[in-house]
Amino acid sequence: MSLNAVLSRIDANLNDSLERLFELIRIKSISTDAAFDADCRAAADWCAAQLSAIGIAAEPRKTIGKPMVVGHRKDAGARGPHVLFYGHYDVQPVDPVELWNTDPFEPQLVARDDGSRMIVARGSADDKGQLMTFVEAARAWIEETGSLPVPVTVLLEGEEESGSKSVGPFLAENTEELKADLALICDTSMWDRETPAISTMLRGLTSDEVTVKAANMDLHSGMFGSAARNPIHVLAKILAGLHDDAGRVTLPGFYDGVPDLPDDIKAMWDDLGFDGEAFLAEIGLSVPAGETGRTVLEQIWSRPTCEVNGITGGYTGDGFKTVIPAEASAKVSFRLVGDQDPQAIRAAFRKYVEESLPADCSAEFHAHGSGAALTIPFDDPFLAKGRKVLEEEWNKPAALIAMGGSIPIATDFQKTLGMQSLMIGFGLDDDRIHSPNEKYELTSFHKGIRSWARLIGELAETA
Structure with a gap:
């Protein structure tokens, strides 16, 4: 079976995948500081070159701000939905730099006493490590089989951490080129270290x-x-x-x-084991201040x-x-x-x-x-496929979670390009994104690549 061979290649090439991620991390693509404009252009060039090297014809595109990287590949035998993968190559500033244990832009693979390992560097989780999971999954499919089983467009922006001022105009100007059947967004998290998740609601x-x-x-x-x-x-x-x-x-x-929260989704959230009292206790509080009769998780996710x-x-x-x-x-x-x-x-x-x-x-x-808010219908067939492959990879049912914040690009995709998004990421709450000593679990990177590879194969089976 092609998928098994692809997964084996991912495992065998993990060190090479890590080195490529480290190369990207070393580029100081801080979008909010004009002093790093050249670094942002260098990151866009690097991403475009990597995509082109594996046969996804890509180039940096000029915008009113930082470059947008766009790449396309459609093989003769590609079937199933055309997917648009989205990520961002820019990162947050590193200040206060004195609180970092190591150079923020010199990635370290740090081993813990329990044997687990983590990648420590600015952008390791947000979003360079996340976006490279998809790129490496595509690489494995192409290197192993010579093609991608679904048509793919890649869109990488360089201003997510500074307001995304270029996204709206760029989508409006390139609507026909960027339209696809499904957007894949990787800038989200798992429920916990063992439980994958798909974000289905954004406020x-x-x-x-x-x-x-x-x-x-x-x-x-x-x-x-x-x-x-x-x-x-x-x-x-x-x-x-x-x-x-x-x-x-x-x-x-x-x-x-x-809307009222569906009973089955409420039951799923109840089964996640979320401790509302502990959640508030961590910030020195004890009494939920939201609507009476709603759990803390409901208050921060669905109300x-x-x-x-x-x-x-x-x-x-x-x-x-x-x-x-x-x-x-x-x-x-x-x-x-x-x-x-x-x-x-x-x-x-x-x-x-x-x-x-x-x-x-x-x-x-x-x-x-x-x-506006964004909700993925719980009966969406792409959502079902995402849940299926995540459970296969992680040996645990994927949690359908919500996010208290917003991912504006998902709304832009829906309004401007008329397509739904599947939001699958492999970050964790303790990844310290935007903070000193940001990290990304090696298992998140490795199994994230494998998860995207599975999804690419599963989508190809769509009638």
Whole structure:
């Protein structure tokens, strides 16, 4: 069977695969710092050269920012769905560098007392180690069989860690070229070291900044206190009214489009053994603050939120200044699920604020980012194939998990390219991504390659 031969080749060539990953890691592709622009271009060139070397014709493409690497391969015998694989070659800054145990860009293979090994370096998990799992899986198929059994497009970006400003325009300009049947996204995690996972729900986001104004200048609190309206008081009361005593958001229509969690998925999550008390205890808390009657896992994965992310007003420097400020501001964000409409939520928030203002007060708003939630249907046939191959590789059923945050590219693929995503990654919660001493488990890298190889073969069997 071709798959068995491919898997054997992956095992035999693991050291070579590691060395290629180390070459990529050594390139200091920090996208948020212009001082590393040349390194980002070098990383794009390296990725394109590696893809081209195995027969996936690739090149760096100019964008309004960092280069986008695009590669294609469709062999004569390729069957099944056309897949688009996505990853990012850029990394976070390494600061504070003094907290690293080794050079952040000189990867180390570190052995533990229990015999397990980990790759320690910036980008080892986020996302160079992850993206190379797919590249190495494709390499093994091509080297062993001379072809890829499914048509493949590869898209690697260089700005994921700095806002992805080029992605939207690039997808819009190259829609026909990049359209495929299924997107494969590797920038996600497993449930634990032994349990693979597929992320099926991503929360959306909308955020707004509000400034409440009253008097036309800051006022002396002894001369004007009580008589003059205090915008901090007004804003605090408005913000406090966003939740009821049961933790639910009070905006009219806020829960429109919020689905109930299917019973079988809730049961699956219950069986994961997640300890909500321990989760909160790690950050010094003990009582869940979300909706009453919802587990902690439901609250952070499948329920919408309203959070105040910052408040400013009056004097906030050292010492004390007895002032009634002329204005006060707050930044408020909403994590969204299901079919909640980001713009409808923004409009409801603004209407609530304006209707809550007392006399002599006004409000100004400044919109920040927004994006809809993404849910993979639980009966999706590609999802079933992903679960099948992961269980075969890891000898454990794959958990269907959700993510409290967002992966904007998945929404872009759905809206711009009209395709669903399969989000399979092999990171772990303790990989210290974005932090000093980032690491990636060697088993994640090795079995990640094998998992993608299995999926490529399984997708080829799609009628």
